[in-house]
Amino acid sequence: MVQGNTRLATLVGSRICHDLISPVGAVMNGLEMMQLAHESTTPEMDLIGDSVPNATARIRFFRIAYGAAGDDHAIGASEIRDILADLGRSGRVQHDWQVSRDVARAEARLAFLAIQALETALPRGGAIAIAQAADNRWWLQATGRRVVCPPDMAAMLRDGPDAAAL
Numbered sequence: 001m002v003q004g005n006t007r008l009a010t011l012v013g014s015r016i017c018h019d020l021i022s023p024v025g026a027v028m029n030g031l032e033m034m035q036l037a038h039e040s041t042t043p044e045m046d047l048i049g050d051s052v053p054n055a056t057a058r059i060r061f062f063r064i065a066y067g068a069a070g071d072d073h074a075i076g077a078s079e080i081r082d083i084l085a086d087l088g089r090s091g092r093v094q095h096d097w098q099v100s101r102d103v104a105r106a107e108a109r110l111a112f113l114a115i116q117a118l119e120t121a122l123p124r125g126g127a128i129a130i131a132q133a134a135d136n137r138w139w140l141q142a143t144g145r146r147v148v149c150p151p152d153m154a155a156m157l158r159d160g161p162d163a164a165a166l
Contacts, residue, residue, distance in 0.1 A: 021059050028052045057086030064105070065112035074102040084115075093119050098131040111138060118142040121149050 031048050035041055041049070060083045064075065077100055084095035095115065103111070111130055118128050118140060126144020133139055149157075 016062075021056070024052060024055050024059065028056070053086060054090045057083055057089070061087060061112060061116075064108050065116060073105045075105060075108045076102050080108060092125040093122055094127045096127065096129040098129060107138075111140070114138070114140050117153065121147055121153065123148055 027048065031045060031052065034045060035049075064080075064083070077097065080099075080103070081097045084097050088094045115128055115130065122128075122142055122144040124144060124146045126142060126147070129139075129141045129143075131139045
């Protein structure tokens with residue numbers, strides 16, 4: 001039953017991302033048309049112009065982390081770097097994807113979920129480095145002025161994950 005629930009959750013995640021990307025793209029297109037029609041921009045247009053690429057990057061990130069796709073599909077290192085760079089433009093958390101090869105969708109999903117957990121631990125922003133050792137183990141490091149590690153995350157890092165709890 002868990003496998004069926006997981007599949008349903010990924011299908012729902014894919015649908016949400018699909019349904020959001022079109023209107024966000026339309027907002028960006030409308031903003032570009034407004035900018036072409038006027039010589040100067042307003043603070044409101046600047047705010048929208050800054051927010052739309054961040055929303056698009058978040059949707060792309062969520063599509064990999066939560067969406068449905070064959071786990072045998074690979075995601076290019078350059079695509080992952082582009083998504084993480086776009087997320088970093090908001091300025092709160094910077095991401096350093098140090099993996100040079102394409103990665104399997106399942107690996108990218110786990111890395112993105114770990115990134116999301118680490119972002120939560122950086123309330124004042126910071127940096128997250130993601131690498132893979134020679135033995136194919138993933139390595140993630142979060143640094144920031146303030147790092148807040150929730151007790152359940154600390155226990156998981158200390159004792160290892162409880163598969164049933166996950």
